[in-house]
Amino acid sequence: MDKITRGKTRAGRLDALDRVVLRWLDEGAFFEEPGGKYVDLGFGASAVTALAMFERIRQMDAQANCTGMDVDAMRVEEAWRECEALKVSEYSWLQGGFAEVGDDDVRLCRAMNVLRQYGVEEAVRAHAQMVRGLCEGGVLIEGSCDRKGERLGAHVIERRGGEGFRRGVFLMCRQGLDGGFAPRMMRDWLPQDLRRGAGRGHQVFVEFLDVWMASFLECGGVRDRDERFARSVELLAERCEGVEYCEWMVQEGVVWWSPEGGVSGVM
Ligand SMILES: C[S@@+](CC[C@H](N)C(=O)[O-])C[C@H]1O[C@@H](n2cnc3c(N)ncnc32)[C@H](O)[C@@H]1O
Numbered sequence: 001m002d003k004i005t006r007g008k009t010r011a012g013r014l015d016a017l018d019r020v021v022l023r024w025l026d027e028g029a030f031f032e033e034p035g036g037k038y039v040d041l042g043f044g045a046s047a048v049t050a051l052a053m054f055e056r057i058r059q060m061d062a063q064a065n066c067t068g069m070d071v072d073a074m075r076v077e078e079a080w081r082e083c084e085a086l087k088v089s090e091y092s093w094l095q096g097g098f099a100e101v102g103d104d105d106v107r108l109c110r111a112m113n114v115l116r117q118y119g120v121e122e123a124v125r126a127h128a129q130m131v132r133g134l135c136e137g138g139v140l141i142e143g144s145c146d147r148k149g150e151r152l153g154a155h156v157i158e159r160r161g162g163e164g165f166r167r168g169v170f171l172m173c174r175q176g177l178d179g180g181f182a183p184r185m186m187r188d189w190l191p192q193d194l195r196r197g198a199g200r201g202h203q204v205f206v207e208f209l210d211v212w213m214a215s216f217l218e219c220g221g222v223r224d225r226d227e228r229f230a231r232s233v234e235l236l237a238e239r240c241e242g243v244e245y246c247e248w249m250v251q252e253g254v255v256w257w258s259p260e261g262g263v264s265g266v267m
Contacts, residue, residue, distance in 0.1 A: 001097075001098065001118075001122055001125060001126065001129075002071045002097030002098060002099075003071070003117070003118075004071055004072045005042075005114070005116070005117040005118075006117070007044040007045030007046075007070075007072065007075055008044060008045060009043070009044035009045060009046055009048060009049050009113075010048075010049075010147060010148070011046075011048045011049070011052075012052075012148070012149070013049055013145065013147070013148060013149040014049045014052065014053065014110075014112055014145070014149050015052060015149065016149055016150075016152075016172060016174055016252060016253075017112070017141075017145070017149060017152060017154070017172065018052060018053050018056050019252065020170075020172065020249070020252055020254055021108075021110075021141060022056050022057070022060060023248065025057075025060065025061075025108075026060060030107075030108070030137070030139050030158075031107060031137050031138075035061065035063040035064065036061075036063075036064065036065065036105070036106075036107035036108075036135070036138075037064075037065045037066075037067065037102060037105055037106045037107055038053075038054070038057050038064055038065070038066045038067070038106070038107060038108045038109075038110075039066075039067050039068075039069055039101055039102060039106050039108070039109045039110070039133075040053055040054070040066075040067075040068045040069070040109075040110050040111075041069045041070075041096075041098070041101060041109055041110065041111040041114060041130065042069070042070055042071070042111055042112070042113070042114030043068040043069070043070055043075070043079065044070070044075065044113075045075055045078070046078070046079075046082065047068055047078070047079035047082045047083065047093065048082075049112075050066075050068040050079070050091075051068075051082075051083070051086075051088065051091070053066075053110065054066035054068075054090075054091050058090065066090070066091045066092070067091065067092045067093070067094055068091060068092070068093045068094070069093075069094050069095070069096040069100065069101070070093075070095065070096075071095065071096065071097045072095070073095045076093045076094060076095045079093040080093050097129075098125075098126045098129035098130050099129045099132070099133075100133070101129075101130045101132075101133030101134070102133030102134060102135075103133065104132075104133070104134070104135055104136075105133075105135050106133050106134045106135060106138050107134070107135060107138045107139075108138060108139050108140075108141070109130055109133065109134060109138070109139075109140045109141070110141045110142075111126075111130060111140065111141070111142045112141070112142070112143060112144070112145065112154070113143075113144055113145060114126075114142070115142065115144070115191070115192040115193070116144055116192060118192060120192065120193050120195075120197055120198045120199075120201075123191070123192040123193035124193050126142075127140065127142065127155070127157055127164055127193070128164060130142070131157060131159050131163070131164035132159075134159040135159065136159055136160070136161075136162070137158065137159065137160070138158070138159050139156055139157065139158050139159075139167070140155070140156070140157040140158075140159075140164070141154050141155070141156055142154060142155050142157065142191060143155060143191040144189055144190070144191060144192060145172075145189060146189065149172075149174075150172075150173075150174040151172070151173055151174070151185070151186060151188075151189040152171070152172040152189060153169065153170070153171050153172075153186060153189045153190040153191050153194070154169065154170055154172075154191060155168075155169050155191050156168050156169070156170065166258075166260070167258065168242070168244070168256050168257055168258040168259075169190075169191065169194070169205075169256075169257055169258075169259065170254055170255065170256045170257070171186050171189070171254070171255050171257075172252065172253050172254050173186060173229075173253040173255075174252070174253040181225075181229070182213065182216065183209050183212035183213045183215075183216050183232065184209050184210070184212075184213045186209055187205065187206060187209055190202070190205055204259055205259070208240060208257060208259070211236060211239050211240050212232060212233075212236045212240075212255075215232045215233075215235035215236045215239065216228070216229075216232040218232075218235065219231040219232050219235070226251075229250065229253070230250045233245050233250055233255055236255070240257070242257055242258035242259060242260065243255065243256065243257050244256040244257075244258075
């Protein structure tokens with residue numbers, strides 16, 4: 001199923017995501033003990049975003065074992081060269097696909113913008129394969145974002161009892177904080193298996209975004225954009241079971257939803 005897809009990435013694209021994930025890690029949201037393996041799967045034509053993630057993880061957890069993996073052998077060679085030029089030798093770069101993520105031993109696997117060129121069914125199968133490489137309690141963060149990483153949607157899937165269990169989906173809308181934002185536009189930045197063509201999976205998210213959109217419109221009188229965003233999230237959480245947020249998440253433009261809770265009044 002693995003295929004070499006476009007490799008575009010860009011320095012800083014996943015910085016905001018890293019900040020959010022690192023904060024969750026730091027707060028023990030996923031697991032408490034430091035140490036273990038971290039994988040960035042599908043790091044792309046340059047190692048730049050993987051390196052940024054690994055450096056941050058190492059600052060938090062000096063024992064972390066970090067590996068960048070890509071299905072394209074040329075990109076893997078290029079990553080080794082980039083690191084040699086930067087005199088960075090702590091990280092490994094391997095050729096591999098979804099089934100090679102790990103050996104029941106990976107704590108966290110990030111796979112951003114990897115499944116964009118895969119079908120819905122393939123994306124679901126890819127999740128299952130990647131989860132098999134995780135240790136029990138390990139997490140997969142898989143999703144899509146725009147060029148600058150300002151609009152992003154990702155799953156957080158945990159390995160529990162050997163199986164993948166979706167803890168939630170989070171949406172990050174950083175450009176909501178400086179204008180031109182409306183919740184409905186996030187339908188274009190849902191993870192691949194939830195986008196158009198994903199049947200009920202997509203529809204559930206359309207309904208969720210409709211509720212958020214209505215909440216956002218109701219806050220139209222609030223002039224400050226950050227404040228409007230924050231109020232719309234508060235309203236959304238009142239109307240929709242499974243929405244979680246806190247002050248720092250809202251400041252980062254992040255909304256978490258566990259859809260298994262359903263959208264009250266809609267579903
Ligand atoms: C668009 S780049 C993403 C780069 C970076 N993660 C980002 O978000 O900016 C997608 C990368 O995923 C890789 N890829 C696609 N399918 C893969 C698979 N099954 N296993 C590993 N890597 C894969 C491609 O070779 C490509 O380098």
